[in-house]
Amino acid sequence: MMTRKITYQKAINEAIRQEMAVDPTVVLFGEDVAGGEGSATGEDDAWGGVLGVTKGLKKLYPDRILDTPLSESAIMGTAAGAAASGLKPIGELMFIDFLGVCFDQIFNQAAKFRYMFGGKAETPMVIRTMYGAGMNAAAQHSQALYPIFTHIPGLKVVLPSNPYDAKGLLISAIRDRDPVIFCEHKMLYPMKGEVPEESYTVPFGVANVLQAGDDVTVVALGQMVGFAQQAISMLDGVSVELIDPRTTSPFDDEAVLRSVEKTGRLVIVDESSPRCGMAADVASLVATKGFNFLKAPIINVTPPHTPVPFATPLERYYLPSPERIADAISRLASTKENV
């Protein structure tokens, strides 16, 4: 395959473009996904999404890239209804935080159709949504709410941590026959990486082992994968196995358990809140199914149980930092075996 370095943002754009080219039922809509609808100057595609992720698509597919009114419930419900009646919609929830005004259409409608209707419905929709802290976007535009979606049976939840996965996972999401929440970390949009030009898929529920190691297993998600890589580069003499689960639902239990069986030590790095978050969930998995593998207590590295603050020093304090992660790994590596 021909590969070249492109950004996470470009990889997402390319996935949508390539799927729209091969499937005329793929349609993308939301607030400002093109921008400029009804413009006095006649310029459409003025924004291409609030951060420009879908820029250029309107010109290629004017009837399938649709600006909508600012009505998240209507957007989410439209995606659900369209999916149940013959389209493969991609509805954009501009910021994951806006879940608060439209959750019903996602979790009581789309997620439950198949089950409530006795297996007779398919709801092949994708919700693309932007999440995460690091941009001084404060408490209502920075959250990492994917555990809330992960909690809901019927939804699949995807968190790409790099451009290659972003493209391959999004193509998988669009082709999937269940509702998929595709969570894009806003700080990762400029991240560059090798991405094939051709269309390809990355499967759900298959973790990516970024590096193999023997002393400590580190499970990290989304933006935290890169932070964990930085942390590992700060350490000497610790052999770390780094795992990126890629999707929180389905979740690759086996990859984590296999690794902890080898290392006996586990650090989980997650950007979601500590209570009922992914770190708690993965810790529970290992405590219930891999307790005998553990040589020392699990360490969770997460934000504190607070809203996301605004000012730079506060936000830096809030987010797990490479330093905090490195400290957790080295502390755990130096613990004596629990007997």
Added chain:
Amino acid sequence: MTGTASGTIPAAELLQAYRTMRTIRDFEERVYKEFQTGQMPGFVHLYAGEEAVATGVCDVLTPADYIASTHRGHGHAIAKGCDVVAMMAELYGKATGTCKGKGGSMHIADLSTGMLGANGIVGGGPPLVCGVGLSAKVRGTDQVGVSFTGDGGSNQGTFLESLNFAAAMNLPVVFVVENNGYAESTASSFHQSGIDVAKRADGFGLPGVVVDGQDYFAVREAAAEAVGRARAGGGPSLIECKTIRYFGHFIGDQQKYRAPNEVADAREHRDPLKNFRARVTRAGVLTDEQLDAIDTEVAELIDRAVAQAQAAPFPAPESALEDVYVSY
């Protein structure tokens, strides 16, 4: 049928309309009775009294059109063509039910008939039919999406958002409001300040009309106009049907908020089936004998539905694990 602006409705269609309304009525009256025996689990909201609305609207739809219903959804399901025997089995939670016992009264759905589901969430349906409308538009079909919402649901943000959304996107959608005077136990004279819901259409730039929901012909005529407009690319409409709920919000509701003679009065003077019968027999289009024959057939159908539902097996407990995802 004479006397309607929509022109003459063939006698066969009128017979079918009566059969649908009679089926809804008998289904609901029977569910009310069977529920008291304790064999029917969960809770149930009955549609009796509102038959002309579901029937008048669905009679102008094609099987390819979709409807999104409410918690009070049995009537919509029957009018859209769902199998009555399977519906009854679903209410009993049986494996032979419409949803294999996974949904119950509030989630009866059958996409093969265009029934996108009863809905346990008040106001859940209007955004879904916007999706149906978008789907039809993008795929280039002439399908229409219709949502039913009660007067209570008309106060949900989803309803109001959807009116605007459908208007802005020019979607082939019809919003039907069944105003039965009560949001559960709270009167519409209070909860919408007594102002017609149809008036809200003006604010969103779509046509809105009020019709007598006890009159099949009035509902059908308004629906034909709105659905025709949607199909022709003319965008969404709102129809408010003033109707009457014969039972409580749910079975067991003591209804102390209603005037003592309210329902009896309606059953006597504003009953949609009685109205229909008087109208078609007086016009000489159908005879009492023809309608009586339907009454008999429907009674037998409902008997059979109950007997089969009671005899049907419960789903295997492990089937609780099935159908969460297409694949996982």
